[in-house]
Amino acid sequence: xxxxxxxxxxxxxxxxxxxxxxxxxxxxxxxxxxxxxxxxxxxxxxxxxxxxxxxxxxxxxxxxxxxxxxxxxxxxxxxxxxxxxxxxxxxxxxxxxxxxxxxxxxxxxxxxxxxxxxxxxxxxxxxxxxxxxxxxxxxxxxxxxxxxxxxxxxxxxxxxxxxxxxxxxxxxxxxxxxxxxxxxxxxxxxxxxxxxxxxxxxxxxxxxxxxxxxxxxxxxxxxxxxxxxxxxxxxxxxxxxxxxxxxxxxxxxxxxxxxxxxxxxxxxxxxxxxxxxxxxxxxxxxxxxxxxxxxxxxxxxxxxxxxxxxxxxxxxxxxxxxxxxxxxxxxxxxxxxxxxxxxxxxxxx
Numbered sequence: 001x002x003x004x005x006x007x008x009x010x011x012x013x014x015x016x017x018x019x020x021x022x023x024x025x026x027x028x029x030x031x032x033x034x035x036x037x038x039x040x041x042x043x044x045x046x047x048x049x050x051x052x053x054x055x056x057x058x059x060x061x062x063x064x065x066x067x068x069x070x071x072x073x074x075x076x077x078x079x080x081x082x083x084x085x086x087x088x089x090x091x092x093x094x095x096x097x098x099x100x101x102x103x104x105x106x107x108x109x110x111x112x113x114x115x116x117x118x119x120x121x122x123x124x125x126x127x128x129x130x131x132x133x134x135x136x137x138x139x140x141x142x143x144x145x146x147x148x149x150x151x152x153x154x155x156x157x158x159x160x161x162x163x164x165x166x167x168x169x170x171x172x173x174x175x176x177x178x179x180x181x182x183x184x185x186x187x188x189x190x191x192x193x194x195x196x197x198x199x200x201x202x203x204x205x206x207x208x209x210x211x212x213x214x215x216x217x218x219x220x221x222x223x224x225x226x227x228x229x230x231x232x233x234x235x236x237x238x239x240x241x242x243x244x245x246x247x248x249x250x251x252x253x254x255x256x257x258x259x260x261x262x263x264x265x266x267x268x269x270x271x272x273x274x275x276x277x278x279x280x281x282x283x284x285x286x287x288x289x290x291x292x293x294x295x296x297x298x299x300x301x302x303x304x305x306x307x308x309x310x311x312x313x314x315x316x317x318x319x320x321x322x323x324x325x326x327x328x329x330x331x332x333x334x335x336x337x338x339x340x341x342x343x344x345x346x347x348x349x
Contacts, residue, residue, distance in 0.1 A: 003165045005157070007173045008034075010128050015136075017172075018129070022136030024169045025050070030057060032146035032160045033133050034174030035125040037098050037182050037200075038153040038306070039160045040069070040143030041168065042133070045079075048112040051142055057167040060149040065115035066142040067100050067183070068122050071134040079109055079120050079140070084188050086210055093209050096126040098183040098200040113142050123183055129174050145182065146171075152238045152309040152341065155180045159310050180303035181333050186213070195219065198333040200302070220327070220336060237340040240309040242273070242317050244342040248324035249349030255283045257349050258321040262286040265319045273317035275308055277301075280323065288315050298330040305334060309341060 006017050021031045028050050030043045041057065043050030045068040055062050070076055073091055076083055080103040087101050105120035114120050125131060134141050145153035146160045154160045157173035164171060184199030186206060194214040195203055206213045245261075247254045262272040262285060273288040277295040290308045293300030312320055322338060324346070325331045339346070 001166055001169070003161075003168055003171060005161060005171045005173055008129050010034075010174060013129060013132055015132065018132045019136050021133055021170050021172060022138070025133075025137035025141060028053070029170075030054060030168040031133070031137075031170045031172065032157075032164055032168060033130055033143075033172040034157070034177055035069075035127045035130045035143075036178045037125070038155055038177055038180065039146040039157065040130070040141075041146035041164065042069070042137070042141040042143040044138060045069075045113050045140035045142035046108060046110065046138075048110040051110065051112040054142060054144065057164065058144065058147070058149045060144065062112070063115045064144075064149075065117060065119075065121055066113050066144050067185075068109070068113065068120055069130065069134055069141045069143050070122060070124050070139065071131045073124070075139050076103075076122055079106055079122055080104060081106055086188050086193055089209050090186070090206070091124070094201055094205075096124040096131065098126075098179055099123065100183045100185040100197075102185065102187040102189060102196070104189055119187075119189055121185060127174070127177075129172060133172070150237060150239050152240060152306040152313075153182060154310070155303075155306050178303070179299075180306055181330075181337060184333070198336050200330060200333065202329050202332070204329070220332070220339065238306065238309070238337050239341045239343065240317070240320060241313050242320055244309075244320040244322065244338075244345065246322050246324050246338060246342050246346045247349060248346060251280060253349040254323055255280060257347065258323075259283075259285050261321060262319075270319050271315070271317050273312040273315070273320040275305075275320065275322035277323060286321075288312060288317055295325075298326075298334065301325060302330055302334055305337060 043054045100123040102121050109120045148163045156176045184201040185197040187194045196216045265272045272286040274284045274286040278291050281291045292304045
């Protein structure tokens with residue numbers, strides 16, 4: 001299959017190009033496109049065949065649910081049995097934006113899209129190109145991240161092309177994304193809303209709108225064995241090709257441990273990469289040392305993380321070490337992704 005790559009300027013969107021991409025989706029094909037979080041791999045959410053193609057292109061387990069993207073609140077009614085009041089409150093405050101809500105699905109939504117579940121995950125992105133594509137494709141796009149399953153999610157078209165060239169019909173290159181981590185996912189089907197995946201919309205923000213909000217106990221652990229209700233809950237995700245270890249503890253102890261391990265690996269001819277904050281970066285010794293930003297700037301750390309993991313793959317780094325990050329606010333989302341990328345391989349000093 002030949003994959004066409006088109007460039008789109010969000011400030012001056014080529015609507016004819018978007019219409020062409022929308023037609024591909026209407027006809028059962030796949031289009032990768034930018035959102036404010038990461039690049040998505042889009043297909044017709046109401047077409048079982050399209051969802052099967054998404055799983056095949058990604059090499060993704062078919063019990064891992066897909067998120068359905070919409071461009072207006074009115075379209076949600078066609079996906080769910082009813083819209084809970086909690087969903088309306090959250091949509092009023094955070095849509096369009098990086099928030100996915102899980103509700104009980106209507107019969108229109110095929111089980112191929114929901115991973116066999118009676119619930120559906122729905123999001124309205126804020127990215128203008130994404131919204132136009134959803135509109136011109138029929139209103140419902142199922143879209144996980146546009147990468148080979150398990151690899152770091154792409155935050156630029158370069159890595160979408162690397163993973164998806166020859167697998168899908170079109171890639172829309174909209175440049176680098178803004179946030180860099182996937183959306184927050186909150187389950188609204190129980191008595192108390194529950195966060196299944198942390199993201200830019202934090203627990204505190206949700207509580208300010210809804211009151212009490214629970215958090216899935218497996219969110220920061222690796223012991224989820226049940227059928228996943230949301231993307232990223234069960235399987236290893238966001239992982240580089242090499243082995244990643246997270247090191248937690250006092251600053252000086254973390255730096256000393258990482259440098260010792262890096263030195264031993266390099267003596268054996270193993271290429272080593274280190275992820276550190278701007279405050280510590282000058283203290284590290286390794287083959288590839290990358291600053292993820294200031295420890296005080298969680299948004300920058302989130303924005304840089306996946307790109308650094310991809311850069312390590314480009315450089316054929318085989319052993320990686322990263323500092324641990326605070327689990328407050330967006331830091332919780334950062335650690336969730338980092339733990340998944342490391343297969344929960346954490347050393348506490």
